[in-house]
Amino acid sequence: MQEKLGRGIDPGVFWPAIFIAGGFVVWGVASPASLSAIASGVLDWIIRVFGWSFVISTAVFLVFAVFLAFSRFGSIRLGHDGERPEFSTRSWVCMMFSVGMGIGLMFWGVAEPIQHFATPPHELAAPQTPESAMVAMQFAYFHWALHPWAIYAVVGLALAYFSYRRDLPTLVSSAFFPLLGDRIHGPIGRTIDVLAIIATLFGTATSLGLGAQQINSGMNFLWNTGESPTIALTIIAVLTVMFILSAVSGVGKGIQFLSNLNMIVALILLLFLAALGPTVFIMDTLIEALGLYLSDLVSMSFRTSAFGDGKWLASWTIFYWAWWVSWAPFVGVFIARISRGRTIREFVFGVLLIPSAVTFVWFTIMGGSALHSELVGPGGLVEAIAERGEAVSLFVLLEQYPMVGVTSSIAMFLVAIFFVSGADAASVVMGMLSSRGTTEPRSGIVVLWGLLAGASASVLLVMGGLGGLQTASIIAAAPFLLVMVGLCISLWKGLLDDIEVHGHFEELDPHTGGVKRGR
Numbered sequence: 001m002q003e004k005l006g007r008g009i010d011p012g013v014f015w016p017a018i019f020i021a022g023g024f025v026v027w028g029v030a031s032p033a034s035l036s037a038i039a040s041g042v043l044d045w046i047i048r049v050f051g052w053s054f055v056i057s058t059a060v061f062l063v064f065a066v067f068l069a070f071s072r073f074g075s076i077r078l079g080h081d082g083e084r085p086e087f088s089t090r091s092w093v094c095m096m097f098s099v100g101m102g103i104g105l106m107f108w109g110v111a112e113p114i115q116h117f118a119t120p121p122h123e124l125a126a127p128q129t130p131e132s133a134m135v136a137m138q139f140a141y142f143h144w145a146l147h148p149w150a151i152y153a154v155v156g157l158a159l160a161y162f163s164y165r166r167d168l169p170t171l172v173s174s175a176f177f178p179l180l181g182d183r184i185h186g187p188i189g190r191t192i193d194v195l196a197i198i199a200t201l202f203g204t205a206t207s208l209g210l211g212a213q214q215i216n217s218g219m220n221f222l223w224n225t226g227e228s229p230t231i232a233l234t235i236i237a238v239l240t241v242m243f244i245l246s247a248v249s250g251v252g253k254g255i256q257f258l259s260n261l262n263m264i265v266a267l268i269l270l271l272f273l274a275a276l277g278p279t280v281f282i283m284d285t286l287i288e289a290l291g292l293y294l295s296d297l298v299s300m301s302f303r304t305s306a307f308g309d310g311k312w313l314a315s316w317t318i319f320y321w322a323w324w325v326s327w328a329p330f331v332g333v334f335i336a337r338i339s340r341g342r343t344i345r346e347f348v349f350g351v352l353l354i355p356s357a358v359t360f361v362w363f364t365i366m367g368g369s370a371l372h373s374e375l376v377g378p379g380g381l382v383e384a385i386a387e388r389g390e391a392v393s394l395f396v397l398l399e400q401y402p403m404v405g406v407t408s409s410i411a412m413f414l415v416a417i418f419f420v421s422g423a424d425a426a427s428v429v430m431g432m433l434s435s436r437g438t439t440e441p442r443s444g445i446v447v448l449w450g451l452l453a454g455a456s457a458s459v460l461l462v463m464g465g466l467g468g469l470q471t472a473s474i475i476a477a478a479p480f481l482l483v484m485v486g487l488c489i490s491l492w493k494g495l496l497d498d499i500e501v502h503g504h505f506e507e508l509d510p511h512t513g514g515v516k517r518g519r
Contacts, residue, residue: 008442012190014434017197021452028459036463043471046478047314052304054321057481059301062150064488065348068157073495074345078160078336085341093354094263095338103211103418104323105144105362106411110381110397111390112140113367117374118382121316122309128382133371137289140363142300143317145293145356148324153351154484155332157344158491164340166494169437172196172329176486178493195480196329197433201449201456202476203326204426206469208457210391211419212236217391218412222405227388233458239416240454243423248443262417269410270365276401277365278372285368290360319470322477328484330429337439370397423453 027035068074077083085092116136118127125131158175168174173189180188212232219225274282293300305313339347370381370393377400384396398407427450431441434449460468 008435008438009445010190010193010434010436012187013193013197014445016190017194017201017430017434018448018452020194020198021201021456025452025455025459028456028463032459032463035459036468039463039468039471039475042475046474047310047318050478051310051314051318053481054318054325054477055302055304057485058147058151058321058324061154061484061488062147062301065150065153065157065352068495069345069348069352072499074343074348076161076344076495076498077165077341078157078339078344078347079164079341083164083341085339087338089350092338093350096335096351096355103207103214103415103422105359106394106415106418107210107214107391108140108144109362109366109394110370111385111393112143113137113363114370114374114381114385114393115390116140117371118385119312121312122303128374130375133285133375134289134292136371137285137363137367138292138296139300139316140367141289141293141360142297143320144359144363146297146352147301148320149352149355151321151324151328151484152331152335153348154488154491155328156335156339156351157347158487159332160336160339160347161344161491162494163336163437165498170333170336170432170439171437172333172433172483172487174437175494176490178497179486179490192483193433195483197430199326199328199476199480200330200426200430200433201453202460202472203323204330204423204453205456205460206323206326206473207422208236208239208419208453209461209469211239211415212457212461213389213391214394214415215412215419217389218395218408218415221392221395221399222408229462232461236454236457236461239419240423240450242416243420244427244447244450246420246424248446262414262421265410265414265417266362269407269414270362272407273369273401274365277369278377281372282364282368285371286360286364289364315470319474322474322481323470325477325481325484326473329433329480330426333429333432334425366394366397373397373400423450427453 024035087095113133113136116139117132120127120132120135121139125135155172159170159172162168162174162177163170166174166177168177168184171184171189171193173180173184173192176184176189176192183189184192209232212235215235216225216227216232219231220227225231303313303317335351339350342350373379374381381393381396385393394411395404395408398404398411401407427446428441430449430453431446432438435441435445456472460472462468464471
């Protein structure tokens with residue numbers, strides 16, 4: 001088995017990453033209490049000392065991505081001149097969105113607005129009032145729209161540029177070539193790739209844990225199966241087998257099919273809620289909350305715990321920014337993989353605006369319907385979350401609509417497929433990062449990383465439920481945040497070198513549709 005795995009891997013990346021991941025799983029199985037205690041201490045230290053760095057870095061990533069799109073670099077193609085995209089725009093968007101946020105939207109689409117409604121961020125409104133409802137939607141947009149996709153865009157853009165235009169391996173370390181040169185193939189480069197794998201592993205494990213909790217809640221809601229770690233671990237085991245089978249089938253067969261299917265089913269569920277729910281209230285909420293979000297975007301982006309609620313900031317904003325950073329290596333690699341042939345401007349606008357627009361609609365329908373229920377309808381969501389946790393919130397909302405059995409089953413199906421497609425992409429990407437950047441890592445390596453992701457999710461659930469999942473995301477993301485800052489500097493230098501060396505960039509002539517050269 002060892003000889004078989006040894007073919008095609010980079011030992012300097014594969015074995016250190018395996019040692020860290022395997023050691024975590026063994027430690028969690030042998031002594032979950034000690035692991036939980038040490039992880040909590042590390043988390044407290046990171047939040048206290050470096051919490052501000054997540055806030056400022058994420059804001060800078062958004063500004064940097066937008067600047068590149070509007071700059072002269074926007075017409076540079078992520079590939080060789082004349083190369084065109086491999087995937088259609090529709091499939092590109094579906095895969096990007098499904099892999100980037102699927103489970104999170106299902107888990108938090110109702111739960112987050114209701115949580116902010118019950119306990120408004122930074123005491124910006126009185127609890128459970130129309131004012132707190134608007135603030136709730138504003139912060140849900142803030143946590144799920146432009147900022148997380150800017151994190152993905154920066155990593156994906158750098159990887160696509162250096163992999164497909166500079167013909168370097170599809171590795172995070174390759175994006176540091178302008179700064180490190182050939183040292184990307186040495187210990188420094190390998191350390192960068194190990195950090196990317198570890199961040200990916202725990203970011204994926206967090207999502208798998210959330211998905212398992214929500215499916216367990218749905219089963220208990222429909223069939224009174226009960227909620228327990230044993231059931232959640234069984235769900236993880238079953239779905240881990242499913243996403244491993246999907247992963248070894250390849251991007252075109254596996255992820256693309258699941259992503260397209262999921263978007264169709266999710267659209268049906270959204271249309272059902274919008275048509276039978278408070279349609280006018282939903283439209284009013286979208287317009288007003290979006291305006292509030294855009295008007296306060298700068299102040300929200302730079303809010304720290306200096307004069308605010310540090311505990312709230314750590315539980316929500318910093319957790320989210322860390323979660324997105326921990327997902328950035330694999331989502332970035334995956335978006336780069338499916339974006340070859342697109343221009344920087346097309347890439348940034350597509351990655352930032354299209355998923356954000358879908359996010360606005362998703363949270364407005366899900367969260368808006370839940371808030372309307374609390375304000376003028378049957379309500380009960382605040383109490384349900386307080387008593388049974390966030391995972392049950394979606395099913396409590398669906399209970400207020402016809403055909404609750406059907407819609408709840410569809411919701412669990414969506415969570416399961418989002419689980420499979422997201423973990424599918426993650427296991428393939430971890431295989432790529434540990435196999436010198438090959439776009440088709442060996443099946444045995446992909447399976448191994450898939451098993452470790454499922455095992456890590458199981459350990460985190462046993463270690464501390466939702467709190468354990470959040471802790472792992474932030475700890476794993478902290479070192480990779482430094483990698484992302486360096487990556488932005490390296491990308492900027494690489495783009496300047498591109499213009500200086502080639503003296504041109506590719507641009508489509510709007511009159512002829514052909515390729516022309518610009519300076």
